[in-house]
Amino acid sequence: MHSLKVFSINPYPCVLSIWGKHQRRNQSSALKTKTSQHRIGIISLGCAKNLVDTEVLMRQLEAGNYKLLLDPSDTDKIDTAVINTCGFILDAKNESIDTILRFAEARKKGNISHLFVMGCLSERYKDQLKQGIPEVDDYFGVNELKHIIAAIGGKFRKDLVGERVLTTPSHYAYLKIAEGCDRKCSFCSIPSIRGRHVSRPVGDILKEVRYLVGLGVREINVISQDTTYYGLDLYRSRKLPELLESIAGIEGVDWVRLHYTYPDGFPEGLLEVIRDHDNICKYIDIPFQHISSSILKSMRRGIDKDGTYRLIEKIRKTIPRVALRTTLIAGYPAETDTEFHELKEFVRKSEFDRLGVFAYSHEEGTYAYRLKDKVPAVVKENRISEIMEIQQDISFKLNRQKVGKTMSVIIDRKEGEYYFARTESDSPEVDNEVLIPAGDRDLTIGHFYNVKIISSDTFDLVAEIPDN
Numbered sequence: 001m002h003s004l005k006v007f008s009i010n011p012y013p014c015v016l017s018i019w020g021k022h023q024r025r026n027q028s029s030a031l032k033t034k035t036s037q038h039r040i041g042i043i044s045l046g047c048a049k050n051l052v053d054t055e056v057l058m059r060q061l062e063a064g065n066y067k068l069l070l071d072p073s074d075t076d077k078i079d080t081a082v083i084n085t086c087g088f089i090l091d092a093k094n095e096s097i098d099t100i101l102r103f104a105e106a107r108k109k110g111n112i113s114h115l116f117v118m119g120c121l122s123e124r125y126k127d128q129l130k131q132g133i134p135e136v137d138d139y140f141g142v143n144e145l146k147h148i149i150a151a152i153g154g155k156f157r158k159d160l161v162g163e164r165v166l167t168t169p170s171h172y173a174y175l176k177i178a179e180g181c182d183r184k185c186s187f188c189s190i191p192s193i194r195g196r197h198v199s200r201p202v203g204d205i206l207k208e209v210r211y212l213v214g215l216g217v218r219e220i221n222v223i224s225q226d227t228t229y230y231g232l233d234l235y236r237s238r239k240l241p242e243l244l245e246s247i248a249g250i251e252g253v254d255w256v257r258l259h260y261t262y263p264d265g266f267p268e269g270l271l272e273v274i275r276d277h278d279n280i281c282k283y284i285d286i287p288f289q290h291i292s293s294s295i296l297k298s299m300r301r302g303i304d305k306d307g308t309y310r311l312i313e314k315i316r317k318t319i320p321r322v323a324l325r326t327t328l329i330a331g332y333p334a335e336t337d338t339e340f341h342e343l344k345e346f347v348r349k350s351e352f353d354r355l356g357v358f359a360y361s362h363e364e365g366t367y368a369y370r371l372k373d374k375v376p377a378v379v380k381e382n383r384i385s386e387i388m389e390i391q392q393d394i395s396f397k398l399n400r401q402k403v404g405k406t407m408s409v410i411i412d413r414k415e416g417e418y419y420f421a422r423t424e425s426d427s428p429e430v431d432n433e434v435l436i437p438a439g440d441r442d443l444t445i446g447h448f449y450n451v452k453i454i455s456s457d458t459f460d461l462v463a464e465i466p467d468n
Contacts (some may be wrong), residue, residue, distance in 0.1 A: 038079050040152065041072035041112075043103075044167065045096050046086025048174040048223050048259075050119060054084045055164035057118075057145060062165055064154040070167055074106040080114040080152055081106075087121035087193065090361060096121045097133075104135035116140065118148055123193050142194055143179075162208040169412060171446025172219035172255075172428055173212045177205055177243065181225035182233075183262065185289075186300045186367035187329065187360065190225055197226065199234040206246055213252035218446060219410065220247060221257045221427065228261045228270070238267040248277045254448065255410070257427060259285040263311055264302030271318040281424040282319050287327040291346035292339040295332055300367065305342075312350055323425035325354035330387065331380030332360045333371040340383055347390050353398060354431050357387045392458050399432075399456035406452050409434050409463070411443050419443050421451070421463070434461045441465065 040061055044054035058068055072078055081103045085096035096119075106112050115136050122129060123141035130139060140148045146156040166173055180195040181188075209220060222244070224230065231239025247256050258274070261284055274280045290296055293304040303311070315322055328343065335343075347355065359380040362373040409421035412428065419436040426432050436443070436451060443449065443465075451463035 039067045041069045041078040041081040043083045052176045058165035059163045074102045081112050082116045085119035085121035087124050170216045173217045174221045178224035184300050219255040223259045226262045240267050241269040241273045257281040261286045275319045283323045285325040289329050292342045298334050323353040326352050328357040329360050330383040331375035351394050355391045357384050396458045402453045432459050434463050
């Protein structure tokens with residue numbers, strides 16, 4: 001019987017992917033690689049940043065003539081299983097542990113010869129995992145790519161840096177521009193897991209974008225722990241505006257989408273760059289977390305209530321049709337009914353296009369851990385429900401305003417009698433979708449079409465393609 005201590009894991013930095021409305025779809029269960037007797041099963045859990053790490057590992061293994069299986073079953077006969085874990089939130093942590101245990105059991109039954117675990121959970125709880133699940137051959141942290149490859153029996157190839165095996169649909173990809181984080185948010189454990197912020201050189205990033213375009217990618221989703229911090233360590237100033245402009249200038253890039261921005265120290269000129277380039281999506285993901293000045297101060301966010309409202313006003317004034325996505329935390333230790341009422345009024349007044357709200361997670365090793373977690377779990381959940389009820393009404397209202405309009409969408413997939421598409425206001429996997437009845441039409445996945453919105457509900461739109 002396995003016994004493993006359950007830790008409370010912070011959700012907030014990676015909610016965009018972990019708490020997405022949809023699971024990843026259309027992932028090939030068997031990747032076409034050079035034939036080899038050594039079969040490696042790859043399981044990737046968690047956020048988009050984790051997924052990029054998995055794709056980099058897969059490219060190295062692919063070049064070593066290994067045969068790769070993505071998301072194998074624990075009953076598949078494979079030589080080696082590699083699990084890239086998530087350790088940010090309690091549910092994701094439990095999913096990672098359950099996955100490890102399933103494959104450990106499969107190894108006992110002889111379905112797997114070797115089992116390796118990597119990623120954030122392994123980085124933070126390596127000793128506990130080794131003690132609790134000794135069937136795993138070895139555990140690796142977040143920056144041990146070369147060691148993982150060596151343990152499998154391969155050899156790291158430096159000439160493949162910047163190359164990946166895409167696990168997303170071929171028309172979009174995530175682009176990680178930095179690793180780690182220098183922020184000191186009281187509730188967040190990322191700096192202790194991923195380390196200090198390290199920006200990638202501009203040249204390396206642009207080389208990777210050209211590589212992705214060569215694979216057929218048309219939509220680049222820019223990610224890191226804090227994209228607005230980009231360049232400060234490497235170039236001594238924030239260089240995200242210049243980087244976005246350079247990416248947008250690469251032939252073949254139809255959409256560039258910006259995620260994980262930070263309200264404090266928002267880069268000068270960034271909004272104008274987004275506004276002035278047709279292929280940069282009028283979309284900004286910016287987690288505000290709260291609106292009460294006292295709570296924001298305790299959270300160490302570097303911005304107060306007035307500063308938050310001024311930033312939102314500036315964003316919408318500069319980019320009139322921008323779609324704003326945010327995340328909020330309910331039940332922070334200092335949050336009384338008064339602060340929660342402020343938060344609800346913030347949601348009503350701001351009318352965010354996309355919003356997620358999560359219960360505060362009392363996480364060891366963070367600044368807020370020294371505070372008493374005063375808000376009961378049931379109160380946190382009730383507060384989440386109240387905020388989401390407000391947001392649902394807002395989303396329904398905003399969607400109704402789109403009926404009758406013509407919009408450009410990209411086709412992600414076909415399921416049954418519908419094609420599923422997205423507008424530039426919607427990030428893959430986590431945001432709203434546009435459903436297009438297939439009928440007799442044969443639409444191309446990954447291509448853009450102009451559609452007319454004919455109906456809506458709380459989260460999704462229904463559209464048709466005009467005949468002329």
